[in-house]
Amino acid sequence: MAVLVLIECAEGQIKKSALEVASYGFQVAQTLGTTAAAVAIGDINPEALTALGKQGITKVYYNNQPEVKNFVPAAYVNVIAQAAETSQAKVIILANSTIGSAVGARLAVRLNASFATNVVSLPEISGESFKVQRGVFSGKAFADVNLTGDRKIIAVKKNTFDIVEQEGTAETEQLSLTFSSADLAGAPQETIKTTGKILLTEAEVVVSGGRGLRGPENWHLIEDLADALGAATACSKPVADVGWRPHHEHVGQTGTTISPNLYIAAGISGAIQHLAGVNSSKVIVVINKDPEAPFFKAADYGIVGDVAEVLPKLTEAARALNQ
Template sequence: MAILVFAEIADGAIKKSSLEAIYYGAQVAEKSGTAVTALVIGKADASALAIAGHYGAAKVLHANDPKLETANSMAYAKVLVEAVQSIGAKVIITAKSSLADAVTARAAGTLKAAVVGNVVELPDLSGGFKVKRSIFTGKAFADVNVTSDIKVLAIKKNVVNPVEGSTAATVETFSPALAENLFTAKVTETIKASGTVSLPEADLVVSGGRGMKGPEHWQPLLDLAEALGAATACSKPVSDLDWRPHHEHVGQTGVKVSPNLYIACGISGAIQHLAGVNSSKVIVVINKDPEAPFFKAADYGIVGDVFDVLPKLTKAVKDLN
């Protein structure tokens, strides 16, 4: 039962969530007596890709055709299908993301594979192939028996705690045939989100709501985020008011995050917002209203004015450093 991991890259390096997927795949491989191969598509140095071996991959297939430097779900799906067929993979693993969803859905159609998203545990192989997945925005779990010959598992971010080793993976160039009709859509411009920390990949997130009172009052939140090395986020009303850029909106209709720590500043905690953050390992809520709904979901709560609390937290963080 060969295992293939579709690993995404950013700025020439494998994303943290994809390293988690590789480690997950290595654990599945250990249970089933096989090895893990990672597939990376796009421009990257072999030395950066060899890091996949630290997380359990024996080999990396690198599809580095210049036409693949820009994400293209049609072309990427074709590469994935050929990689699966080339090694005879029966399990495809990826970190759940918008790109991976589009690529694996197309590939699964060709491969007649079953797709299971938001997987949170290793599969139970004792009586077949059963996996546990998160459903209803993390409020419940479902056990799924997967009976198809080829299986696609999309791993929920931050449910795996990888242990890094020191063995490098072998990196091989992978050059599948790419028909021109795969590139009928052209990317004319790419505008990257501002900020030094990618929100979907962040371990720490500091987020603000209407309790921040306006865009001109955001500096205390930014200071705390900088001190922590955290990504910044906001609630939907804040992005709708153009206080913060829309790519920072977290919630049911925005970015869904799964950090180790989520600090909510002046956010009441509407159910739509909770749906995007309730996978966070620890939630800290700062709000001057003791009846704010968010406190019911919080691991820790601070009842107080954010403009009094945030500078004190920032100072405490800096003192620790």
């Protein structure tokens, strides 16, 4: 029962979440007494893929044809399915990401495989039983799921598993496919990229602001602290709704779900919908002038004070530590 891992890349570089997934796949392979292979698609540097040997990957199949330079769900599914057949993989592991969500269900139908999303545990394998634990109800509870069938697909929750570091170099092999017009029907017509900023979903530290900032003219307080900490910026839904910040920065149940090592919430009251998107953060720091703000109940650390006074002091302290 070989293991195949999907490696997501951005601008030719392997994403942090992909290293987590590779490490997870290696551990699953060890449990099954087999090896872990990987598949990478799109704008990738084949030479960089050899470094996946440090995460226990023995071989990487890749496809960097022009048709898949940008993410195209149907074409991606074809490449992953081909890699699964070539490697004879019975277990396929993805990140629980935008790409993972888009291809996971399609791949499960294509391969007639069982599929579990938002997985937070290594599988418990005993005989025919292949059980994993997954987060449900926006992370408020967990469910044990037994994956049946010949093939199994697991989407692993980001920032849940440590990255394995060891000695090793992965072998690479190019996969070339002929894509039909149907395969490329969902290809993007235009791609607009934000440069010079840390990707929110990959960030280890996130600084987020709410209506307590009082207006977009004060957003530099969030950006200054984020720059000092090497963090990504985010916002609450009301802030995005009134146009202070773009909607792709909105975190919460109806926005982006994140799980950084550190989440700093400034001027956010902590509505249940917002908490649903950030409650997987390892450490939560809340800054609010209202001592009764609901967010303090979920915080690991809290500061009662005006964000206009607190944030500059935190920024100054962070810059002093970096000197």
